[in-house]
Amino acid sequence: MSLLAIHHVAIICSDYAASKRFYTEILGLEILAENYRAERDSYKLDLALPDGSQIELFSFPNPPNRPSRPEAQGLRHLAFNVKSVEEYAQYLERSGVAVEPIRIDEFTGKPFTFFQDPDGLPLELYQA
Incomplete structure (x- = not known):
């Protein structure tokens, strides 16, 4: 199983x-x-x-608001694979979506960043 x-x-x-x-x-x-x-x-x-x-x-x-900050127990965020974090982040910013600065995952060496949906749900872009 x-x-x-x-x-x-x-x-x-x-x-x-x-x-x-x-x-x-x-x-x-x-x-x-x-x-x-x-x-x-x-x-x-x-x-x-x-x-x-x-x-x-x-x-x-x-619906009640989702506790987010400080980080609440439970599901932390939803992450999407993308070919290029930098290019997708630029696209989101052109679309009016605020994006955090791109960081590098210390364990995999891959770039990632966070943004939010209209309700503040944390979403992540992670380079495939």
Whole structure:
């Protein structure tokens, strides 16, 4: 018995339209399905990355804020592989997304940096 891969990561957003735009238009994720669940007053947007992994984007009425700083226990961030951290960071900045300075992973020697989604969820770019 073994795990094969990460299938999806689920994210709850505060502003569905802003987050949908961010993940589809800025990050370029493909929409697989979009459903409105009236009984929950909730949208569920299934998004795909090129490797087949997915992000499920949910909206719920009045979700509580995510503790972030100081770093809270639990999931720390979501990291994306990119061919060039520098080029993708420049693209994000041209798109109006603030990006931290690029750093080098002390163990792998690879560049990485962080940015945030519209709700402040920490996202990482990591050079493949």
